[in-house]
Amino acid sequence: MSNWVLIPCLKALFAEFDRIAPGRDRASDGSIGDAAHGKEVSDHNPDETGSVPIRDSDRVNEVHAIDVDDDLRESDLTMEKVVQFLLGRCRAGKEKRLRYIIYNRRIWSASSGWVQKTYTGASAHTEHAHFSASYTTSLEASTASWHLEDIPVALTAADKAWIDARIDAVAGEVITKLRQTADDLSDTERIRIAQTMLAQKMSGTSAPGNTYERGLNDLVPDLWQLAFFSRTKGGDPVPPAGVFGQILAELATVKAELAGLKAQS
Incomplete structure (x- = not known):
């Protein structure tokens, strides 16, 4: 041939x-x-x-x-x-x-x-x-x-273990940061700082004429919206890279936020 x-x-x-x-x-x-x-x-x-x-x-x-x-x-x-x-x-x-x-x-x-x-x-x-x-x-x-990558499938035990490990890792970094910068603060003040960190605003996904702002605590709800309704919480469509691509982008955002917190310590 x-x-x-x-x-x-x-x-x-x-x-x-x-x-x-x-x-x-x-x-x-x-x-x-x-x-x-x-x-x-x-x-x-x-x-x-x-x-x-x-x-x-x-x-x-x-x-x-x-x-x-x-x-x-x-x-x-x-x-x-x-x-x-x-x-x-x-x-x-x-x-x-x-x-x-x-x-x-x-x-x-x-x-x-x-x-x-x-x-x-x-x-x-x-x-x-x-x-x-x-x-x-x-x-x-x-x-x-x-x-x-957007095809919905059930999480395996390995998937759940990986997610748990990532959550623990991120939570551990936040706790370490709080300990480094607020050893003399009360529990109430620590909680207030944690809430402030989670509420930091960043750009959401955007479409022409349609961009919204949200905090770190909106990341997971946003991804659920994308996966099940093909729209973000702000009403934007699934990005060209798909939900999987958006997850990678969100992880990069979280990583950048944590890097910024470390730099401030």
Whole structure:
């Protein structure tokens, strides 16, 4: 087969699967088709040298489809959840890079409004999910987040232990700071200082014409709002990096605040 490349948006989708399920099975992963695909019209064929349903406007020999192994090997994350999550984004108009998805004897396509239909092809697609992407240059080249990190899953015991450890660590730093700067203060005065620290105002997420201020004690409620209502407490939409990206930004904010407190000691 002639030299070919996988379109960037699907490379990014593969990368996000690896990020949310690093131990996943990859036995059924694929991109370019085999000899059988080469004899039929398929998005698995390179678009300059193979038989494909659409010809795009560039001269790059690209493949516009991937298969991702069904076994994600995560306790509360399944391919079904991933497929339904992506379908929800497609139906809401938040994701426009996909043309159709095939999984477990079903097919959903943009051309049919993402309505579920029975898939009767030779492969039932039970061992992997198939994702076909757009041939529009701007969409196939987009490596924007697919937001797979935002798929709600139950916390594992390890997750809970990690969160507890982080909370303990941050609380310990705050307590240490109070001890360093207020050894001679009463308990009431210590509480007042702690409340003041938590109430320090900082910028929230922002959208054009819509920015709000909140304190450190608003961080967790803000993330819950983002995860469940796709809006922050201030009404701003989920940032481009997604809720996971926002969590990282919030942790960076907390770290900066603590660094500032240390510098003042």
